[in-house]
Amino acid sequence: MKPKKKVGIYVHVPFCQAKCHYCDFVSYAGYSSEDKEAYLAALFREGELYRQRYRGTRASGKAVANADANANANAVANGGGIAAGNGGNNDGGHGAEQGLSGQTLYLGGGTPTSLTGKQLFLLISRLRELFQLPEDAEITVEANPGTIEREKLACLKEAGCSRLSLGVQSFSEQELRALGRIHTAQEVVESFTLARQMGIANISLDLMYGLPGQSLSSFRESLRQAVELHPEHLSVYQLKIEEGTPFASLVEKGLLREFDQDAAYVMYREAIEYLQAQGYRHYEISNFALPGKEAGHNQIYWRNEEYLGLGAGAAGFLEGVRYKNTSSVEDYIAQLVQGKLPLAEEENIDQALSMAETMFLGLRLRAGVNKEGFRRRYGMSIEEKYGPAIEKLLQQGLLEDKGTHLALSDKGLFVANLVMQEFL
Known part of the structure; x- marks a missing residue:
């Protein structure tokens, strides 16, 4: 037997309460709780297919033909989960992989915390079991401050979530409204405080610069308020106007002007100097961390290592092949009901x-x-x-x-x- 293949695991949760004006990620509003249950069942099936595939089966991604594929597909069709303990027992001979082993788990979106606490607990617990994540694995969950509740945090903590990434973006109410965010600055403080009370010891905050109407002084104030909360990690990104977003439409109509790049550079330099002065290490172009609190999962990407992507619109990189799943939630579920991996693109990386x-x-x-x-x-x-x-x-x-x-x-x-x- 070859040793287990160690990978990072990314899970895409494509649901949100409302689409932000700048967002070009795979995310959708309006899905019901029942829709989300069906999605999770399909997601567990996808995880099971990969677990089987790396226990000896070497079929192509679009036609994984394990002996129990149809039986488990029926379980998905009926809204049931996939048993994590027994599927795919074909060892495939002496050259077979023992299986996939998760190093890290990252729930992104969309807004993962648009799921219920019970759904989040089930999602993390099932994936930890499927991919045998170690007890101390870094498990990150992205969260919108407007979707944080005590019950959800309790479920996240019980499931093993060790790191919360809060999409703050700004502490200016005017800038938050311009972005189409559903939360307020006060909700950021309340969510952060509640997460600390519930035992989340590693919290990252996302901030953006180059926003409509943003000044250097307002950006400085957002930096100051972020640091005042004492997060372990901060990500600071420049707003990019992406094709197909409401912001792009406003630019095309002449109703929104793209941010001056020289002014954006000044803001970026300000972030670097201020955060370093506050004890944060600038370890990646857009990321800052207290010593020892760097994002482990993202470093897998930056080191060009292997990772498994699960969920609608998710991307992965395994055995020299980069792949991307279908972005349609309906197509994603339908493919997995048929026992197929929901691939939309595959590229061999020479x-x-x-x-x-x-x-x-x-x-x-x-x-x-x-x-x-x-x-x-x-x-x-x-x-x-x-x-x-x-x-x-x-x-x-x-x-x-x-x-x-x-x-x-x-x-x-x-x-x-x-x-x-x-x-x-």
Whole structure:
């Protein structure tokens, strides 16, 4: 037997109370509790199919043909769950994988906390069992401050949730309304305080800059109020106007002007300087953490490691193949009722593309790309593969050679996309 394949596990919960004006994620409002129950049953089936697949079955993703596929599909069709203990006992011979083992679990969306407390408990508990997550695994749940309740937090805590990621975005009521958020600044404080009272010891806050009507002073105030809560982690993102969103429509009609990029750079620099002064380590382009509180799950992405994506619209990367599930909740459920993985896209990642992705994902980390790790993974050094590009960027002061790692310089941080294009 080969050892268990250790992966991060991402689960997409595509439900929300209302779609924000900037959101282009796979998320939908208006689904009933019964719809969500059917979705969870399908999600458990998808997890079971992957568990079976990596216990010896090597069928293609779109036609996983395990002996009990139809029986379990019927359970999904009838709204039932999938038994986590017994499915897929085919070991597939001496070369078979023992199975998938989860390193981390991340519930994103959408708004995972749009589910009931009982649904959240069942979701986390079932996946922990299916993929044998260790007791101390990092389990993160994204939450909208407007959907946090004591009962949900109690269920999350009991299920093993160790980290809460609150989508704050701003502490300005005017900016929150402009974004279409359903919560208030006061609800952020109340949700954070309640989470602490319920024993959630690791909390991350998301903030955004470059918002309609946002000033440098209002952004500074959001930073100040965020730090005043003493979160372990902060993510700070620039608003991007994405095609198909209400904001994009307003821009096209001339009713909304895109934020000045120079002003956005000033805000970004302000975030870096202020948060570092408050004891937060700037460990990734958009992320800051107290020492030892860096997001473990996201580092799997930035190190270009394997992860399993479950749910409508979820993406995954396994055995050199990147895949994306159908974004339609109805199609997602229907495919799994038939015992099929709900794949919409699959792409084989060859070594050249993998090396490029390892570079531009790894450069997001302030520590940079590990040179020895790159050599062991690909059989050649970074310099052998990208020598001219690296030399050019070093001379321009955009990269820094740290000996063991190659990283963005402070100057390169502000033109990161241009630097990363050199490796494509």
